[in-house]
Amino acid sequence: MNHHDLLLIGAGHAHLGVLRRWALIERPPGRIALLSPDPQTWCSGMLPGLLAGRFPAADCQVELAPLCRAAKVELIQGNVQALSAAEQQVLLEDGRRLGASWLSLNVGAGSVCPPQSGEGMQVLAVKPFATFLQGWRAWQADPQPLAILGGGPAGVELALAIAGQVPQVTLFCAGPLLDGHPAGLRMRALGHLRQRRVQVREHCPVDRIDGDCLVSADEPVWRTARLLLATGSQALPWLAESGLSCDSEGFVLVAPTLQSHSHGHLFAVGDCASLPGVQRSMAYAQRQAPVLAANLSAVLRGAPLRSYRPHRQRLALLATGDGGALLGWRDWSAGGQFYGRWKDYLDRSFVQRHSLSG
Structure with missing residues (x-):
């Protein structure tokens, strides 16, 4: 079995930030x-622009090998099949086993499907x-009406990005559109969706889902052959089976230090973690x-942790x-091309910041 002092599991946005800090400053020992x-x-953040044809795929990605080289971190490619929190081991789908004294999870989450x-x-x-982009390219070869589940920001952006590329788009919301966001933002979004x-x-x-029909309260509400899921996050099944303390939905419970409540040698951040x-x-x-990078460095050096x-x-x-x-x-909202340029700048800057060469 391959053993490490620290194993970062998943290349989510938090782990990218950790690697960048270690590449630019100093990586911890081990x-x-x-x-x-x-x-x-x-x-x-660049997925809507990619779907709308505004960005090429290469501009929306961070290559991991150069970033890992710059941070002096080994890159291992593989899919997690199971995690044993007690044994501090990861089983990969190809049969390999990895062990580590410290582990950090930034593996994201799936989408909820009825x-x-x-x-x-x-x-x-x-x-x-x-996986989504591969499936979407296949659908683009034969455009058909489709439904989108999810009335949050992801569902709105997805609907606006693909409107006009298929004969009809219907967006289903369990409650009001953009629930919890400013009323002005909701009205602006509804206006753009109507225009499209x-x-x-x-x-x-x-x-x-019954055959090709969406069912709500025992009533059929839409009949189509295609459905996009932009619903709330669903925890990956192997997290609840790992022995880690999880919330009722299967997300890893963590303390303000970002450590697991049940296994202090494991950290979890991003969509897979649960923190009030x-x-x-x-x-x-x-x-x-920044806090994760500091705390991972601290545990490898025996220093105090941050919250x-x-x-x-x-x-x-x-x-x-x-x-x-x-x-x-x-309670304030606005819209227009200026904010689009600002969003593009923030997203492009994120990719550029993490596109380091080592």
Whole structure:
């Protein structure tokens, strides 16, 4: 079995930030590796622009090998099949086993899918991005009407990005569109969706998929052959089976130090972790990176740990598919090409910051 002092599992945004800091400043001592299923990772904020044809795929990715070389970290490519928190081991799908004195999880999450019976509906989840893009390219070869599940920012951006590329798009929301965001942002989003001829079905939770039909409260609400999932995050099954203490939904419970409640030698950040006050989004994962980098360095050096304090306010920037964006901040909202250029700058800067050569 291959043993490391520290094993970073997953190439999420927080781990990218950790590697960048170690590449630019000083990496902690010991043998360190990054485990990723792919040789590159995606900037999630650029996915709407990619789907709308505004960005080439290469501009939306961070190549992991150069970043790992710059940080003096070994890159291991493979998919996790199981994790044993007690034994501090990871079993990969190809049979390899990896062990480490310290582990850090930044593996993301899946999309929630309603129960499905029959094979009449093709279902494509937004996560993981590589699988989604492969499926989307196949669908583009034969455009058909489709439905999108999810009335949050991801669902809105996805609908606006692909409107006009298929005959009809219908967006289903379990509650109001953009629930929890400023009312002005919601109204602006509804206006853009109407302009792009996207049908919005609010307060219409989809309970199950029956053949080629979406069912809500035992009533058929849409019949189509294709469904995109932009729903809330669903924990990866192997997390709950790892022995780690998880919340009721299967996400790893962590303390403010970002350590597991049950196994202090393991850290978890981003979408796979559960910490009060922390949303599952790219922005929150990025903000966890400095504290995670400091604490991983601290445990390898025997130094005190820091606590992560979530930001109270959140800024929303939603791409509108035409180069513009909608902004929501507290009770204030705005929209237009200026905010689109700002969003593009932030996303491109993220990729450029992590595209280091070693």
